[in-house]
Amino acid sequence: MSEEFKIEIVNPEKSFLVKEDVLEVVVPAFEGEMGILKDHISIISFLKPGIIKVFSKSGDENYYVEDGIIEFKNNNLSILTSTIFSVTDIDKSKQGDLLKKAEAEANKSQISDQAKYLADQKVEVLRSIN
Amino acid sequence: MASLDDLKKRIASVKSTQKITKAMKMVAAAKLRRAQESAERGRPYSEKMNNIILNLSNGISDKKNAPKLLSGTGENKVHLCVVMTSDRGLCGGFNSNIIKKAKSYFSKILNEGKQLKIITVGSKGNDQLKRVYGDKIIENISFKESKNANYFDADKVGRIIIEKFEAGKFDICTIFYNQFKNVITQLPQAQQIIPLNNEEDHNNSDESYEFEPDEDEILSNLLPKNISTQIFKAMLENSASEQGSRMSAMDNATRNAGEMVDKLTIEYNRSRQAAITKELIEIISGAESL
Numbered sequence: 386m387s388e389e390f391k392i393e394i395v396n397p398e399k400s401f402l403v404k405e406d407v408l409e410v411v412v413p414a415f416e417g418e419m420g421i422l423k424d425h426i427s428i429i430s431f432l433k434p435g436i437i438k439v440f441s442k443s444g445d446e447n448y449y450v451e452d453g454i455i456e457f458k459n460n461n462l463s464i465l466t467s468t469i470f471s472v473t474d475i476d477k478s479k480q481g482d483l484l485k486k487a488e489a490e491a492n493k494s495q496i497s498d499q500a501k502y503l504a505d506q507k508v509e510v511l512r513s514i515n
Numbered sequence: 516m517a518s519l520d521d522l523k524k525r526i527a528s529v530k531s532t533q534k535i536t537k538a539m540k541m542v543a544a545a546k547l548r549r550a551q552e553s554a555e556r557g558r559p560y561s562e563k564m565n566n567i568i569l570n571l572s573n574g575i576s577d578k579k580n581a582p583k584l585l586s587g588t589g590e591n592k593v594h595l596c597v598v599m600t601s602d603r604g605l606c607g608g609f610n611s612n613i614i615k616k617a618k619s620y621f622s623k624i625l626n627e628g629k630q631l632k633i634i635t636v637g638s639k640g641n642d643q644l645k646r647v648y649g650d651k652i653i654e655n656i657s658f659k660e661s662k663n664a665n666y667f668d669a670d671k672v673g674r675i676i677i678e679k680f681e682a683g684k685f686d687i688c689t690i691f692y693n694q695f696k697n698v699i700t701q702l703p704q705a706q707q708i709i710p711l712n713n714e715e716d717h718n719n720s721d722e723s724y725e726f727e728p729d730e731d732e733i734l735s736n737l738l739p740k741n742i743s744t745q746i747f748k749a750m751l752e753n754s755a756s757e758q759g760s761r762m763s764a765m766d767n768a769t770r771n772a773g774e775m776v777d778k779l780t781i782e783y784n785r786s787r788q789a790a791i792t793k794e795l796i797e798i799i800s801g802a803e804s805l
Contacts, residue, residue, distance in 0.1 A: 431736055454737060
């Protein structure tokens with residue numbers, strides 16, 4: 386039996402990625418990284434800043450996301466996110482911009498713990514891409 | 516009757532107007548294609564978002580303690596209306612249709628003795644509303660600088676709305692925009708976004724989801740995003756509608772200008788002929804009298 390399932394990543398502007406031959410996806414869920422294989426139970430969760438790793442027959446891909454929601458149902462994985470880039474062809478200057486913005490936000494004095502945590506995450510992940 | 520010279524000038528001026536409207540039509544057609552594409556590409560996101568929220572709100576255990584964005588404040592006193600229009604004119608009935616729809620809603624609310632607050636998005640709506648409802652407008656947002664509708668702008672509007680909601684400034688929020696059907700038809704829409712209108716409750720999905728973290732937390736994170744998404748959808752529909760409306764308006768204008776040129780040309784030729792005939796008669800009668 387095949388071990389493949391379908392993934393669809395959409396952002397508000399368009400359908401970012403559709404793949405039918407995915408073997409495993411690792412998503413940075415809010416409460417920790419989560420690997421999803423075929424026949425996973427139906428789940429809804431949301432993401433923190435991090436890297437989505439897609440392992441498929443036609444090659445592995447990594448994407449950076451800032452936020453998002455995932456829904457897995459009937460071997461269909463949908464990821465909704467507002468900010469997403471492929472890690473391999475991310476624009477260095479854009480990455481620098483994002484990092485600066487995230488650092489500025491992390492250093493703000495009056496933010497909630499959760500916002501601070503998310504901003505710290507962003508900084509960490511963006512630094513690790515290099 | 517106008518002199519020959521006047522007629523000539525008028526024909527020239529109508530012709531140059533026709534050139535402009537023709538160019539505007541071309542530009543609108545090109546922009547329309549792009550706007551339509553992005554409106555279509557944006558649909559999966561808002562549809563999926565809606566679906567997830569539906570599943571979530573079905574799965575929520577304690578309906579009474581559901582997030583306020585979903586269930587409302589429980590009151591129905593202050594209405595916030597977000598009227599989304601374009602920043603540019605010359606697009607036929609596009610803006611007036613939204614305004615008309617919004618105004619009839621406004622008067623209904625005011626007649627019921629409720630309080631009204633207005634946020635206008637786009638300068639044309641503000642221009643038309645400020646005369647009558649000037650004191651009700653609490654914010655005017657315009658995105659003249661950004662060329663295309665983008666999510667970043669929508670998110671800005673969404674944040675403003677949520678901020679006001681959390682400060683308890685209103686109970687119910689409705690957005691007004693034009694839904695793009697095709698180039699000649701755009702339907703003005705009034706859509707309630709707070710509290711979320713779950714009338715078409717699909718309770719048939721008895722699928723059980725696992726939630727991580729729990730439903731409430733996901734919902735309270737998701738609902739603000741949904742507001743921005745709905746606004747973004749409205750902006751996309753609006754920009755497609757605007758271009759469609761402008762295209763058909765400019766098409767009509769070009770055709771009208773063409774008809775006018777024809778009419779004026781006939782008039783010009785007639786009066787030229789009349790002048791020639793008159794001169795001939797004068798010459799002939801002058802020769803005869805000799």
